[in-house]
Amino acid sequence: MEGSKGKVIYVNGPVVKAINMKDFKMREMVTVGEKKLIGEVISIDEDLGTIQVYEDTTGLKVGDDVISTQKPLSVTLGPGIVGNIFDGIQRPLNIIFDKSGNFIKEGIGLETIDKTKKWYVKFTVKEGEYLKGGDIFGIVEETPLIKHYLMVPPNVEGKILEIKEDGEYSLDTILIKLDNGQELKMYQEWPVRIPRPVKERLPIQKPLITGQRVIDTFFPIAKGGTAAIPGGFGTGKTMTQHQLAKWSDADIIVYIGCGERGNEMTEVLEDFPKLIDPSSNLPLMNRTILIANTSNMPVAAREASIYTGITIAEYFRDMGYNVAVMADSTSRWAEALREISGRLEEMPAEEGYPAYLPSRLAEFYERAGYVRTLNDKEASVTIIGAVSPAGGDFSEPVTQNTKRFVSAFLGLDRKLAYSRHYPAINWLSSYSGYITQLEEWYRQNVAEDMLNLRAEMMKVLQEESKLQETVKLVGEDVLPDEQRLILEIAKLIKVGYLQQNAYHKEDTFVPLNKQYMMLKVIYSFYKFAKEAVKVGVPISVIKNSNHFYKIIKMKYEIPNNFGDSFDKFINDISEYFTNLIKEYEGD
Template identity: 60%
Template sequence: MSENVVYSINGPVVTVRDTQDFQMMEMVYVGKNRLIGEVINISKKRTTIQVYEGTTGLRKGDPVLGTGGPLCASLGPGIISNIFDGIQRPLAEIASKEGAFISAGSDIHSLDTEKTWTVTMKVAPGERVKGGDIFALCPESSMVEHRAMVPPALEGTVISAAENGEYTVKDVLAVIKDDKGKEHSLSLSQKWPIRRARPVKERLAIDRPLITGQRVIDTLFPIAKGGTAAVPGGFGTGKTMTQHQLAKWCDADIIVYIGCGERGNEMTQVLKEFGGLIDPKSGRPLTDRTVLIANTSNMPVAAREASIYTGITLAEYYRDMGYHVAVMADSTSRWAEALREISGRLEEMPAEEGFPAYLPSRISQFYERAGYMTNLNGREGSVSIIGAVSPQGADFSEPVTQNTKRFVRCFWALDKSLAYARHYPAINWNTSYSEYLDDLSGWYRKNISPDFLLRRQQIASLLLEENKLMEIVKLIGSDVLPDDQKLVIETAKIIRVGFLQQNAYHKEDTYVPLSKQLKMMEVILYFYDKAKALVTKGVPISEIAAAGLVDKLTKMKYDIPNSQLELFDDYYKQIDEKLAGLDQQF
């Protein structure tokens, strides 16, 4: 029987008195059901533990057992296509053994320990290996090859290696003797503390975009591969839908979707939709390269706080193999609320709006685990983080949104009025920004066109000018504007409806390659330049609008297939013909 027992219980916060047996961040088992907990505070008189499961039924005097190590994620084949809760318990396996509800102290291994994997060994006895080196391969899904790696801190000589064949995650595949003569057994699985970033060889400069196929993102507010972005928006503005589109279409190898504190019915919808989505790149189910972490709002609040770290640790593991991983965190506001609740139970001094004073540092620690890296094995990989933020009442001045803006370089502000007008993605082009444009300029010039960013700047300038003019229109109407300014408004309408607005259910518009995005910008700007020349000569804007070019340009996103960009030439001809006719007429 343990000498350490529960002294007090306050929701998920449990204390133990007069003990020196625990260390900070140690994982412990609390109570007779062995609830998983973590030490978060140690003082002379008491040790404080946050419990990741419901504490209903826990009593004063129940035993508390230490494990001697931190809370870790189990890393190995079987992660891809799986669905976990916030502390990496496999929900499908739990449902098959225990039913629809997770029982207290459920102790089911994160990885299937009985399933066998077809392993190809990459090392032989006598070889020298170090942390990060790949010693075995096995197909984890139809799209992901699992690369078993030597744990980061280990270095030594292989003294035995298994033959190629079928093995479970627990079978010993190789034995390494380190420089001190100690032997270490390697299997397909390893553990890693979720709150500690995995080591890398070098952090590389970010110089290539994470291509999403969404025009408002790729053209106006791009995110870099290995970069960070925030998607703030009020209820119903399309945060989850935007992340679904990014998960389906962005050019990442693996998607880690973290449902952090979301509504249960919404998480059910996510799980069903992801299960039915077909990956456009391979024709296989999208789940073949997806990991889902489901932590609903009625689950224990401490597990909600841990789910973010569990997800990013899994992402770093696949990054170390040489994959590009995109993490979708939905939503970090629920995670921050979990921090606030636990902080309140610890009776810590609250800061702005009751959030703990360390909220900014926790947000920064999470987003800083993104990056484009050279891993310990020499391969390049990246983790890109796209975090949804749910400010109450769509108030972007609240602490979570403001502190997130400090640590991300891409801000896609969702607008309620755009969402209600069925303009998706509802990203407001006046309040959003991306700081990656300068970093990515070389890539755009080399791979797309030297003029891409120039066209992007011209499009953004027209939108900015329209925003200023609309302030005047709201006050005194559009009739007082001169024709050149009316032309700006007409052209901006083409940009808003025909370029920025995108239909996720249209086969040609749900994903648009950068080459077509450039062509669309060039045609719109060509029309604007030609029309502006006519307006300067005195041709009324009403005549130009009556030519039908505005409607045609608005619909070109549907009318021109992504594989037939040569059809844009006909648009130039029609613009020339119709505007030339007006020039002769006036």
């Protein structure tokens, strides 16, 4: 209701209670106190309302005013988002820095994208045309990599009465007037907690190509899918997400630094603007949006940051882009939920987390998907969430509940990380539920037997894990040669294939066809070595062959545009073993 005004009666960190709140609405955005701190109504009990404030409440006092803004917590969606760095409620950090220096001052207001900057608009519709929600009416070249398609908001439709000519306009300019009195500008606002509508959800059918062998071949992530990367301190969660952000074939990356340490986020903010997009040779920021909400920022804004990020992702999805959201990390977000829940005096569940933790996680991951948009384009939002379990304990509530809602689980292993095996993804505890859905795509686009080879290699790794128990007890020498061969082939897979060097020009990104050929080389060696062992060739001879070491080095020595190098290599292996088997059969 216009002019609704509450009075603060209680302040506890980010949680504020106020009276005279009966005219306010649930999830409404409000301003609190003289500094007009931004908050959101999270409960109303007759005349008493509870508000979570997204800024530092130091200095707030009983009796201060709570004023309605007449709208829910929303983000402004328009040109100027890509390449920008925001806080958890979409305030641009560069504008805030110009206004208040190194620290965000309370009451700086809800700054959004720059509405005074002019953008050249090329219209794609004419006067008299009928527009409905999702239709594209204009194009803006936002960056050299991203065309920003201006869309009719989902809840608006009508016939064009007046339309501007192509030219430069600011965000606040009315570009189109409809016959029902509605007006279209370059931007729209959308509540962060409500998913944006789509025409239909489509079955998942394409992988998100990352160039990381352990992911693309062994535990693929699908476009429109969900993945979790859990791991203790120092296991490489952030580094893995950086690799995915840089090399994955998503059109747009939304990176949410949610409650991470300030120095880690600083590294991201400094590194990302310097990174070059490998496919275009232009700065990676031309297709990246950063949301920085460090652990020393207000806890309620941390809770809102992942909703801000996913809403921005859905907006670009609606234009027809494939968007990848990196949430680093959902554990810090869950801790923010726990802190707010504690201050609200709600009944705690497991380890103090609120009872609604699973449903909030489900709500977030559910917003991923491969869809047909309102303007009939196929597009996707892929969510990859890092999880930081305390002490690397995967049995804690956030990891366990995340596992219920994601289809790819890339568990990072401390032992692997400390032995410098990166990415430190444990091949025994990780899994991907997308393998059967993507099987047809791999058959048609890579090779008929790609996933069969993967299954064979996984079998070797699982067999090796069982044999290691025996080796620890009695040593390797007592094993028969067939089993010792398994140990050696597992070493080839681990060191020659799964281990990848992010700083090597040939190894940082590996195309799928090279991944397949590398796998084929290892499998060929294994197949011939098995035959050799059967006729009595000692394992020491097989291990000491030059080919064994060539396989370990092939990731560096055979370039990504490999020509017939792998075919020659397989022929060499075949020839070598054929001669070796003849020699031992002759004996």
